[in-house]
Amino acid sequence: MKKDITGIIVAGGPLDHGFAERFLEKRRYDVVIAVDRGLNAVFNLNLTPDAIVGDFDSVEQSVLRNYKSRKESITWEIHNPEKDETDTELALNTAIRLGCTKLIILGATGGRQDHFLGNLHLLYPCLKKGVEASIVDERNWITVIEKSRTFEADKIYGKYISFLPLSEEVKGITLTGFKYPLFKKDITIGTSLCISNELTDLSGKVEFDSGTLICVESRD
Numbered sequence: 742m743k744k745d746i747t748g749i750i751v752a753g754g755p756l757d758h759g760f761a762e763r764f765l766e767k768r769r770y771d772v773v774i775a776v777d778r779g780l781n782a783v784f785n786l787n788l789t790p791d792a793i794v795g796d797f798d799s800v801e802q803s804v805l806r807n808y809k810s811r812k813e814s815i816t817w818e819i820h821n822p823e824k825d826e827t828d829t830e831l832a833l834n835t836a837i838r839l840g841c842t843k844l845i846i847l848g849a850t851g852g853r854q855d856h857f858l859g860n861l862h863l864l865y866p867c868l869k870k871g872v873e874a875s876i877v878d879e880r881n882w883i884t885v886i887e888k889s890r891t892f893e894a895d896k897i898y899g900k901y902i903s904f905l906p907l908s909e910e911v912k913g914i915t916l917t918g919f920k921y922p923l924f925k926k927d928i929t930i931g932t933s934l935c936i937s938n939e940l941t942d943l944s945g946k947v948e949f950d951s952g953t954l955i956c957v958e959s960r961d
Contacts, residue, residue, distance in 0.1 A: 746771045748841035751786075752829045752860065753778030753799065755851035758785055760879040764847070772839055776832045779848050780804055792816040792835050795828040829860055837872055844874040850881065865907060865953065882958040889948040890956065892918075894940050899960025904935035904947060911952030918945030925950075 749770045751761075761782065775783040777795030784804045793815060797805060808815060818835060820828070829849065836844055844867065849860040860876055864885045867874035876883040882898035885907055892902060904914070906928055916923040920939040928934055937959075947954070 745842045746840050747843040747845070748772035748774060748836040748839070750774045750776060750829070750832050750836060750844060750846045750849075751779035751783050751788075751790075752776045752832070752846055752848040753795070754848040754853075754856060756782045756848035757879055758782070761786055761847055764877070768845075770845070772836060772841055774832050774836055776848075777828045780808065782848060784808070789813050790815060791839065792818060792832075794818040794820070794832040794835055796820050796824075827856070827859055829856075830863055833863055833867060833874070837867070837870060842872055844872060846874065846876045847878070849876045850878045850883075861955070862907075868953075880960050884956050886947075886954050886956055887952075889946060891944055891946045892940060892958075893944045894942070897940070898958035900939060901937045901957075901959040902939065902945070903937055903957045903959065905955040905957070906930050906932070907953040907955050911949055911954055913948075913950030914954075915948045916945065917948075918942035 747770045749765065753776050765786065773783065773788050773790045774792045774794060775790040777797060778799040780793055780800050781804055783790055784807065793808065797819065818831065820831060833844065846860065850857050861883065864874045864876065868885050868887060880899065910927060910929045912927045913925045914923050914928060915925055916938065918940055920941050
């Protein structure tokens with residue numbers, strides 16, 4: 742069986758240092774990628790990135806000089822500020838090119854909501870390429886799914902589990918083991934039906950016939 746390669750992408754949005762430190766010390770990761778301003782956070786977390794991606798218009802110059810002077814092998818991908826893709830999209834492409842099969846993106850939810858929504862939509866092409874990508878902050882773990890998933894009560898990120906359609910329609914949703922069960926329910930964009938559900942059993946399962954769901958595990 743092929744080994745999963747887990748990558749951590751530190752994007753340029755606001756990132757709570759204490760949360761990031763606790764999150765990273767409990768997890769194994771093989772590749773670290775800093776995205777533009779995210780390099781400041783990577784520096785403060787005392788990490789050596791495998792790749793640094795961006796136009797670097799918002800990185801502290803002292804941090805840039807520090808990494809440029811290091812002897813470790815770091816891939817630098819410097820882009821023009823006027824480009825079609827965001828720095829985070831370019832970083833995702835780099836991670837996939839480096840062989841990552843699982844990706845966790847930090848620093849992608851705070852700050853500008855256009856960037857957050859853009860980052861959320863970037864999870865979809867990862868899914869289509871067979872890469873399990875998640876956006877994570879102190880209170881939320883966000884993924885997109887196109888097939889059934891089981892949630893175990895002792896492993897979920899937070900008490901609440903929400904589902905939103907990313908495709909125009911998601912057909913035949915069945916929720917078992919949840920406080921608010923469903924059976925073969927179709928939902929379309931514009932509904933809040935599947936917000937803030939909770940497990941009532943040791944595990945719960947979401948199944949559906951077609952479409953793409955945004956899945957958010959949240960805690961207060």
